[in-house]
Amino acid sequence: MTRVAVLGGGNWGTAYAAIMADAGCTVRLWARRQKVVDEINTDHVNSGYLPDRVLPDTIAATSSYAEALDDAEIVVVAVPSQTLRDNLADWRDLLPSDAPVVSLMKGIELGTGERMSQVIAEAGGVDADRIVVVSGPNLAPEIAARQPAAAVVAAASPRVRAKVAEASATAYFRPYLGTDVVGTEIAGATKNVIALAVGMASGMGMGDNTMASLLTRGLAETARLGTALGADPQTFLGLAGVGDLVATCASPLSRNRTFGFRLGQGMSLQEVIDSTKQTAEGVKSCESILQLAQSVDVDVPIVENVAAVVHEGRDPKDVVGALMSRARKHEVN
Numbered sequence: 001m002t003r004v005a006v007l008g009g010g011n012w013g014t015a016y017a018a019i020m021a022d023a024g025c026t027v028r029l030w031a032r033r034q035k036v037v038d039e040i041n042t043d044h045v046n047s048g049y050l051p052d053r054v055l056p057d058t059i060a061a062t063s064s065y066a067e068a069l070d071d072a073e074i075v076v077v078a079v080p081s082q083t084l085r086d087n088l089a090d091w092r093d094l095l096p097s098d099a100p101v102v103s104l105m106k107g108i109e110l111g112t113g114e115r116m117s118q119v120i121a122e123a124g125g126v127d128a129d130r131i132v133v134v135s136g137p138n139l140a141p142e143i144a145a146r147q148p149a150a151a152v153v154a155a156a157s158p159r160v161r162a163k164v165a166e167a168s169a170t171a172y173f174r175p176y177l178g179t180d181v182v183g184t185e186i187a188g189a190t191k192n193v194i195a196l197a198v199g200m201a202s203g204m205g206m207g208d209n210t211m212a213s214l215l216t217r218g219l220a221e222t223a224r225l226g227t228a229l230g231a232d233p234q235t236f237l238g239l240a241g242v243g244d245l246v247a248t249c250a251s252p253l254s255r256n257r258t259f260g261f262r263l264g265q266g267m268s269l270q271e272v273i274d275s276t277k278q279t280a281e282g283v284k285s286c287e288s289i290l291q292l293a294q295s296v297d298v299d300v301p302i303v304e305n306v307a308a309v310v311h312e313g314r315d316p317k318d319v320v321g322a323l324m325s326r327a328r329k330h331e332v333n
């Protein structure tokens with residue numbers, strides 16, 4: 001049985017721990033709050049995040065990251081993107097020297113513009129060929145209910161990606177292998193911002209044509225940015241690209257879409273922040289993605305307008321006019 005440490009006992013960390021336990025691994029799940037740890041160990045449930053899922057008893061929770069990491073053969077990380085660097089400062093000396101380190105996170109760091117695999121390499125002291133990114137249309141509550149879904153397991157090393165895919169494969173979760181770490185991460189982070197835009201449109205009463213137009217043009221700007229950063233354009237047509245974009249933009253389960261929806265309905269930014277209990281990565285990453293795009297001179301108009309709403313207090317209604325009145329251009333490029 002492969003010994004796995006999952007760091008982060010929120011929505012996705014808990015659901016991914018359950019995937020790996022169902023795949024036959026023994027899992028130690030690190031959660032910050034003792035209440036969450038006790039509930040998982042005693043009642044086999046994490047009621048604050050996944051109240052309907054009974055967790056396998058091969059998952060043991062702990063509030064000690066040292067205990068979670070001890071002797072781990074695979075380390076999986078699912079904390080908010082903006083806290084990762086601080087977390088790694090605590091974990092760095094305890095990370096096993098030969099285990100793959102898997103990022104489940106979909107964000108870009110503020111200030112540095114770094115992808116999560118870059119932060120793991122830099123702040124965690126992890127060799128790039130041990131780092132793995134898992135991404136795809138993976139809304140945690142659906143996976144926790146064992147509804148079929150697929151994801152891409154991207155890594156530079158064939159041995160490492162095969163090991164993580166093997167340890168994550170179940171009857172309801174099908175990992176595909178990939179090599180494009182950059183594209184997989186840019187796709188995952190940027191779709192959250194596009195989902196904010198789609199949510200705003202929906203909250204303002206707009207329908208499926210608007211959603212499809214935003215989604216398609218959002219994919220175009222995502223692919224443009226990713227390609228400029230060295231990604232394979234094909235990645236954006238895959239599970240981490242169009243797959244995740246469709247799931248997130250269409251689903252009321254998405255925290256990013258819901259955040260945008262509430263803004264579109266007219267709630268103030270502060271009201272929406274106060275009503276959001278889980279991580280909506282796009283709210284912060286819209287700013288870092290915009291800066292990243294500017295650094296490589298790539299136009300990302302949807303990201304730019306979402307950032308203006310979320311960080312400059314622009315009214316979502318004004319965004320519609322701003323996007324619709326842009327200079328005429330060819331669809332491709």
Ligand SMILES: NC(=O)C1=CN([C@@H]2O[C@H](COP(=O)(O)OP(=O)(O)OC[C@H]3O[C@@H](n4cnc5c(N)ncnc54)[C@H](O)[C@@H]3O)[C@@H](O)[C@H]2O)C=CC1
Pocket residue numbers: 008009010011012013014031032033049078079080081083087104105106107138139140141277278279281
């Ligand atoms: N929920 C989902 O369906 C999916 C989420 N993701 C990604 O997974 C990552 C984690 O998201 P979720 O688990 O959904 O978020 P969440 O909000 O449900 O859970 C975040 C966890 O991190 C902990 N946390 C908060 N601040 C922290 C800090 N300073 N240090 C350490 N831990 C801290 C929280 O206590 C919680 O356990 C995000 O990047 C998200 O985009 C990816 C795929 C699916």
Ligand SMILES: O=C(CO)COP(=O)(O)O
Pocket residue numbers: 106136137138139140192195244247248253254255256257279280281
């Ligand atoms: O990444 C996700 C689904 O693949 C989850 O999206 P949200 O973070 O918007 O809930």
